[in-house]
Amino acid sequence: MKPIYVKWHDAVSDDAWIDKENHTDLEIHVIHTLGFLVHEDSKKIIVAMQWDPEREGISMRMAIPKAWIIKRRFLRVGIK
Secondary structure (H helix, E strand, C coil), X not given: CEEEEEEEEECCCCCCCCCHHHXXXXXXXXXXEEEEEEEECCCEEXXXXXXXXXXXXXXXXXXXXXXXEEEEEECCCCCC
């Protein structure tokens, strides 16, 4: 399992009622994620935040569209 750092753009929503003139104030966020790369294909990567190496279990998965990724880097850490 490879530890990874991902910097990516995330969608933002607002469910409050606003006047139509104020519709341009919503900005996308830049998110920093640390986890374990568990899957990659042509459209996305899947990062798990938790890994149990004794039973090869993972939890807290997140799919990040590749088009949203700004930067990613594999981390060099000792995992026993």
